[in-house]
Amino acid sequence: xxxxxGDRLNKALDGVRGSGxxxxxxxxxxxxxxxxxxxxxxxxxxxVKEFVSNVRERATGAEVSKALSPGQQVVKIVDEELANxxxxxxxxxxxxxxxxxxxxLAGLNGHGKTTTAGKLALFVRKxxxxxxxxxxxxxxxxxxDQLQQIGRELSVPVYTEGTGPRPEExxxxxxxxxxxxxYDFVIVxxxxxxxxxxxxxxxxxxxxxxxxPHSVLLVxxxxxxxxxxxxxxxxxxxxxxxGMVLTKLDGDARGGAALSVVSVTGxxxxxxxEGEKMGEFDYFYPDRMAGRILGMGDVLTLIEKAEQQMDQTxxxxxxxxxxxxxxxxxxxxxxxxxxxxxxxxxxxxxxxPGLNKQLKDVEIDDRQLGRVEAMITSMTVKERxxxxxxxxxxxxxxxxxxxxxxxxxxxxxVKQFNEMQKMMRQMGKGGGMPRIxxxxxxx
Amino acid sequence: MARSWRNFFRKSTDEExxxxxxxxxxxEGAEEGNGHRSQEVVPDExxxxxxxxxxxxxxxxxxxxxxxxxxxxxxxxxxxxxxxPSPAEAETxxxxxxxxxxxxxxxxxxxxxxxxxxxxxxxxxxxAVAEFRDVEDDEFWERVEEIMIASDVGVPTTARLVxxxxxxxxxxxxxxGTELRELMIDHATRMLEGPVELDISHTPTVILMxxxxxxxxxxxxxxxxxxxxxxxxxxxxxxFRAAAIEQLQTWGERTGTPxxxxxxxxxxxAVAHESIQAARRTGTDVLLIDTAGRLHTKVNLMAELDKVQxxxxxxxxxxxxxxxxxxxATTGQNGLRxxxxxxxVAxxxGIILTKLDGTAKGGIALAIANEVGVPIKLISVGEKVEDLHPFDAREFAEALFxxx
Numbered sequence: 001x002x003x004x005x006g007d008r009l010n011k012a013l014d015g016v017r018g019s020g021x022x023x024x025x026x027x028x029x030x031x032x033x034x035x036x037x038x039x040x041x042x043x044x045x046x047x048v049k050e051f052v053s054n055v056r057e058r059a060t061g062a063e064v065s066k067a068l069s070p071g072q073q074v075v076k077i078v079d080e081e082l083a084n085x086x087x088x089x090x091x092x093x094x095x096x097x098x099x100x101x102x103x104x105l106a107g108l109n110g111h112g113k114t115t116t117a118g119k120l121a122l123f124v125r126k127x128x129x130x131x132x133x134x135x136x137x138x139x140x141x142x143x144x145d146q147l148q149q150i151g152r153e154l155s156v157p158v159y160t161e162g163t164g165p166r167p168e169e170x171x172x173x174x175x176x177x178x179x180x181x182x183y184d185f186v187i188v189x190x191x192x193x194x195x196x197x198x199x200x201x202x203x204x205x206x207x208x209x210x211x212x213p214h215s216v217l218l219v220x221x222x223x224x225x226x227x228x229x230x231x232x233x234x235x236x237x238x239x240x241x242x243g244m245v246l247t248k249l250d251g252d253a254r255g256g257a258a259l260s261v262v263s264v265t266g267x268x269x270x271x272x273x274e275g276e277k278m279g280e281f282d283y284f285y286p287d288r289m290a291g292r293i294l295g296m297g298d299v300l301t302l303i304e305k306a307e308q309q310m311d312q313t314x315x316x317x318x319x320x321x322x323x324x325x326x327x328x329x330x331x332x333x334x335x336x337x338x339x340x341x342x343x344x345x346x347x348x349x350x351x352x353p354g355l356n357k358q359l360k361d362v363e364i365d366d367r368q369l370g371r372v373e374a375m376i377t378s379m380t381v382k383e384r385x386x387x388x389x390x391x392x393x394x395x396x397x398x399x400x401x402x403x404x405x406x407x408x409x410x411x412x413x414v415k416q417f418n419e420m421q422k423m424m425r426q427m428g429k430g431g432g433m434p435r436i437x438x439x440x441x442x443x
Numbered sequence: 444m445a446r447s448w449r450n451f452f453r454k455s456t457d458e459e460x461x462x463x464x465x466x467x468x469x470x471e472g473a474e475e476g477n478g479h480r481s482q483e484v485v486p487d488e489x490x491x492x493x494x495x496x497x498x499x500x501x502x503x504x505x506x507x508x509x510x511x512x513x514x515x516x517x518x519x520x521x522x523x524x525x526x527x528p529s530p531a532e533a534e535t536x537x538x539x540x541x542x543x544x545x546x547x548x549x550x551x552x553x554x555x556x557x558x559x560x561x562x563x564x565x566x567x568x569x570x571a572v573a574e575f576r577d578v579e580d581d582e583f584w585e586r587v588e589e590i591m592i593a594s595d596v597g598v599p600t601t602a603r604l605v606x607x608x609x610x611x612x613x614x615x616x617x618x619x620g621t622e623l624r625e626l627m628i629d630h631a632t633r634m635l636e637g638p639v640e641l642d643i644s645h646t647p648t649v650i651l652m653x654x655x656x657x658x659x660x661x662x663x664x665x666x667x668x669x670x671x672x673x674x675x676x677x678x679x680x681x682x683f684r685a686a687a688i689e690q691l692q693t694w695g696e697r698t699g700t701p702x703x704x705x706x707x708x709x710x711x712x713a714v715a716h717e718s719i720q721a722a723r724r725t726g727t728d729v730l731l732i733d734t735a736g737r738l739h740t741k742v743n744l745m746a747e748l749d750k751v752q753x754x755x756x757x758x759x760x761x762x763x764x765x766x767x768x769x770x771x772a773t774t775g776q777n778g779l780r781x782x783x784x785x786x787x788v789a790x791x792x793g794i795i796l797t798k799l800d801g802t803a804k805g806g807i808a809l810a811i812a813n814e815v816g817v818p819i820k821l822i823s824v825g826e827k828v829e830d831l832h833p834f835d836a837r838e839f840a841e842a843l844f845x846x847x
Binding site: 036039040041042044045046108109110111112114140141142143144145146147148149150153194195196197221222223224225226227228230231234248250251252253254256257276367 | 589592593594595597598655656657658659661665683684685686687689690692693694697707738739740741742743746771773774775776777778780781798800801802803804806807
């Protein structure tokens, strides 16, 4: 749907190459494209205006380098300006010297506060903390149930008093309870509210006052549009947040709202929340968001994800096996499971620059991996180690029955596997480049 | 001028033959047959053990569960145990609410909702319009563009609207700001107009509620049921999110509506299947099926939605009769992608624009109407039940462009 900014700029600057400085006319074309790209990404138009004028200044008279196309060069300027604005490095959590650390969540309805509460609890537990949840959403039906269910899933205690008492009273008693119980990280979940609702905004001010939080996080849905600025300003006034959690990042929204809020309030995005699984939560890396807003992919995240999930030595051993042609279905299965740990394939592929564009209309079916996995797990160990056995149709039939696939599916898998093995062997001999297995998958 | 609830529900297919479903609800016998065939999809035994125990759903709840019989509704018992209002009563109630709402002036509420903290926005437009001198003033048009972008209308739709306006203003030789604003409202209205009525001419009429996470599906189901004539039933098809079932059950309790539910993690298609059976058994007029929020980019979850659709269709040809998608008014341009994908997978019949009570202007509605072509049917301007309204294109456009 969207062209990347890079494509657009190259189009706008078609023909300009290594010819000294960018002319005023070229800069005008360029800034127009930047403006449109940012508006399409939902960056607030006021913020866009200011931003574009900064870029214009830097781009006017900028020398066209031989290494980069003029389009690329402008992208670089834009990228640097964006990263500048978003803040350079990730903001790590700091903990109170005298526990418990209290964190309060605030935000509009439906932006993901309660889910974030659970995710944050799990996140800090991984950092060695002992989290405690306090349920202060006394308005939305079953909001407390939701937090309790999440707490149960994670084995994190949830303090509730039902929907009767006022949220600030619940918060106060909940925090005290946590302190008495020896918990060192308290997360106060609050009700979603609209910023024009003065009663509710006064309420969050009171909850903040009694909670005396060390940190207040504004939870913001990445799809938020132009009004992100008004929302952020209101929450700044009433809840005085010091950072943001950007949620639903697993969608395809470009997330310009994050830029709007940061530039208007000066408060950084601290956490990125991706999906509905509790583990899909991490520190926010501002430099990577710039790429997303511009539609330029995100290599760094991909690399880091891969590093986290793949056991380095195991990967090396497998690589060797791969090249020697001794790769079996067993190894294949293991690799596939590693890839699955990295999250949905569609998300992963979206992070590879260039691929993002090629794939924008292709749907990647993560279930395909599951089907392949089912077929492999239906094989006997002997078969997995010696795929030649599978040329026997009765074996293929049995596997098909066991995995709910058709016999043709099984035969196709075996055929593809054999071809891959052959290719790998050749590459191993020729010293070619290894690649990520599994990504060659079928569609 | 305000669109009333009274004409909102289309009960007879004759009224609008070109839109009428070719498939009327099948006779009793056929229904039995259909129901039986779709057992393939949902095995009998599963349905038999459908209803979760209260412990499963409610375990850990500290507070006493309010009115236990609501926690998990056994559909077949619905008539006996529920204080179900008769159709006539329900209608009176809906009318009463509708009247109360009209007397307080829903247009006023909408305007208020839309304009509370956007005084600057209207002010800007007023200033721009006041400064309007002639059609060839580029700066003026740039201002108009900016104002539309600032309300999430998006670049392509803004460009189209401004181009149309510019041309017509030129043709009609418009020189006053007031005339120009009239023209703006006309154009926006035309863009937004579409069939708003809900088709509830079937027994049961099946309404499927879809949308991305946190856009207000469950809340809207609760509100809508208060306005629907006849008897209603809810199906808790969000079996994924924690406490989604309880949330719908609370609404069932508030509105006196039976809820068909299974345990969390159950197959959503099975819940849908079972709810249609229950709705038929009890002669329910309108069945509202909730679904889990899903991002339109998740292939698996969209496929699941497709499955829910197919199960409903197989069991009751022609159903679901309405597929409504909730869109949060604060949504930016991604709302377009959302609507496109849901339209492809679920065959949307309408959009419900929610949370118009904040600072968002809801301009994404204009973009969706223009670029995706799904009509906006309802808007929600507040948290109360009576804050749900049938959509009126002109009034929305007027509210969007401020008072004259």
